[in-house]
Amino acid sequence: MFKKLVNRSTAKSPWIYHINAGSCNGCDIELVAVLTPRYDAERFGFKLAGTPRHADIVVVTGPVTAQSKDRLIRTLEQVPEPRVIVSLGSCPKSGNVFKGGYSIEGPLEKYVHVDVTVAGCAPKPEAVIAGLAQAAQLLKQKREAMKK
Amino acid sequence: MSFSFPFVREAVSQLFSKPSTERFPFVPKEAPERYRGRIIFHADRCINCGMCIRVCSPGAITKTVEKTEEGDKVTMSFDLTSCTFCETCADFCSKDSIEMSRDYAMVAQDSSELIVTGTFIKKPPVKKAVPPKPAPAEEAPAAPEASAAPEAPAPEDSAAPAPAPEEPAGAGPEAPKEA
Numbered sequence: 001m002f003k004k005l006v007n008r009s010t011a012k013s014p015w016i017y018h019i020n021a022g023s024c025n026g027c028d029i030e031l032v033a034v035l036t037p038r039y040d041a042e043r044f045g046f047k048l049a050g051t052p053r054h055a056d057i058v059v060v061t062g063p064v065t066a067q068s069k070d071r072l073i074r075t076l077e078q079v080p081e082p083r084v085i086v087s088l089g090s091c092p093k094s095g096n097v098f099k100g101g102y103s104i105e106g107p108l109e110k111y112v113h114v115d116v117t118v119a120g121c122a123p124k125p126e127a128v129i130a131g132l133a134q135a136a137q138l139l140k141q142k143r144e145a146m147k148k
Numbered sequence: 149m150s151f152s153f154p155f156v157r158e159a160v161s162q163l164f165s166k167p168s169t170e171r172f173p174f175v176p177k178e179a180p181e182r183y184r185g186r187i188i189f190h191a192d193r194c195i196n197c198g199m200c201i202r203v204c205s206p207g208a209i210t211k212t213v214e215k216t217e218e219g220d221k222v223t224m225s226f227d228l229t230s231c232t233f234c235e236t237c238a239d240f241c242s243k244d245s246i247e248m249s250r251d252y253a254m255v256a257q258d259s260s261e262l263i264v265t266g267t268f269i270k271k272p273p274v275k276k277a278v279p280p281k282p283a284p285a286e287e288a289p290a291a292p293e294a295s296a297a298p299e300a301p302a303p304e305d306s307a308a309p310a311p312a313p314e315e316p317a318g319a320g321p322e323a324p325k326e327a
Contacts, residue, residue, distance in 0.1 A: 040169040090206070093259060094230035097206045119228045119254035119262050124179065126172050131255045133173065138257070 010056070011143065013045035014136045017055030017079065021072050021108070023062030026122035027089040031059060034132070039125045046132055052078040057135045063091040063098045064106040076112055082142035084135040086116045088128065093117055179250040184233040186251040187226045191266030193245035196222045200237035200246060206230050209237060219271040228254055228262040 020028055034041045035048060049055045052075050064072055076085075085108075090096040092108035099106070108114055115138055118131035170177065179185060201209045208230035214221040226246075238246040256262050 037167075037169055039172065043169070090229055090231060094206070094208075094227065096230060097232055099206065099230070114259075115257060117229060117256050117259050117262065119231070119256075120185075120252065121232045123254070124252040126177050127252050127255060129172055130253050134255055134257065 007143070011140060013047060014056040014084075014132075014139050015047050015049040015054055016057045016059055016132065017049045017052050017075075019058060019060045019072055019075055021060055021062040021068040021092065021106075022065030022103075023089070023091060027061040027091070030122045030125055030128055031061070031088060034125045034128045039129060041129060041132060044129075044133065044136070046136075052076070053080065055079050055083070056139055057084045057086060057132065059086045059088050059132075060092045060108055061088045063095040063101075063104050064108055064111070066103045066105050069105045069111075073111055082139060082146055084115045084139045084142070085112055086118065086131055086135050087114045088118050088131070089123060090119060090121045093119075096121060179252050181250075183250045183252065184235050184248040186228065186249050186254055187231065187238075187264050188247040188249050189224060189226060189264050189266040190245045190247065191224070191268040193243045194222070194224065194266065194268055195243055196220075196268075196270050197242065199240045199242070200224075203236045203240045205234065205236070206232050208232075216269065219269050221267060221269050223265060223267045225266075226264040228264060229259050 018028070018031055033039060035046070046057075052058070058076065058079055060072070062068070087093050087108055091098065092106065093114065095101075095104050095106045098104050116131050116135045118127055120127055123131070196211075198211065201207075201211060208227045210225050210227070212223045212225075214223070233248070235248050238244075238248055254262055
C-alpha cells in the first residue's frame with residue numbers, strides 16, 4: 001500500500017536533473033527561466049533535483065565536450081530507471097556550430113538514447129515546457145511498462 | 149494609517165492582483181513579431197543556387213540531386229536540430245524561398261520530424277540563339293561567378309532579363325573574397 005502511494009505521488013512530480021555538457025549557457029538560462037515564477041513549471045510538479053539519483057527526467061544541454069564526456073556518462077549511470085533523457089537545444093543532438101571541433105565528442109545520441117528533442121537555439125521557455133510535458137508523459141508510459 | 153503601516157496599500161493591491169505567472173499551456177502564447185522559429189521552405193521559388201548552404205555556419209542545410217528525365221530533381225533539407233536560427237540563409241536567398249516562421253514549438257520524440265525538406269525539378273537550360281552583340285558583355289561578369297558556384301548559370305535559363313544583372317552584382321564581390 002505504501003508503494004502504491006509512492007507511485008501515485010511520483011507520477012505527478014517528475015523531478016528534473018540538468019546536465020551542462022559544455023553548453024554556451026543559453027539553454028541553461030532558458031531552462032532556469034522555466035522554473036522561475038513567470039513560467040513556473042512547478043505547477044506541473046517539475047522540480048530541479050539536486051542529485052541524479054533523485055531524478056526522473058534528465059535534461060542535457062551543450063555539445064558533449066571532451067572534458068564533460070566522462071562526467072556525463074558517469075552522471076547518467078546514476079539516474080535510476082525509468083528515466084527520460086531530454087536533449088535541450090540544437091547542440092546535444094548535432095553539435096550545432098561546434099560540430100567537427102577538436103574538443104567535441106558529441107552528439108549525445110552516441111552515449112545514450114535521447115527520448116525527447118527540443119530544437120531551438122535557444123528554445124523559447126514555452127517550447128521547453130512543451131518538451132518537459134512530453135517527457136513526463138513518456139515517463140508515465142515507461143513506468144506503466146515497468147510495472148508489468 | 150499609511151504612516152504607521154506604509155505597505156498596507158501595496159499588500160492589499162497584491163492580494164487582488166493577478167499572479168505574474170503566465171498560464172502558458174492553457175492560454176496559447178504567440179511568439180513576438182519577426183521571431184525566428186521553424187523554417188518554411190518554398191521549393192517552387194528555389195533556383196538551386198546553393199547560397200544558403202555556403203552561408204550556413206552549422207552546416208544544417210543539405211542538398212541531394214537526382215538525375216531524372218525531366219531534369220535534376222533537387223531536394224533541399226534543413227535540419228532543425230542543427231540549426232542556429234540565425235536567418236542568414238533567408239537573408240542570402242535571392243528568391244525569398246526560405247522563410248522563418250513564428251512556430252517555436254519544435255518538440256519531437258523522433259528527430260526526423262524536425263527536418264524540413266522540399267523537392268523541386270530543375271530543368272536544364274534551353275539553348276537558344278543569342279544576339280551576337282550583348283553576348284560577350286553578359287558572359288564577362290558571369291565567368292568568375294561560374295567558377296565559384298557551379299549553379300551560377302541559373303539566371304540565364306530562366307530567360308528573365310531583369311534579374312540577370314542583379315545576381316552577378318550580388319555574388320560578384322563575394323567571389324574574390326573567397327579566393
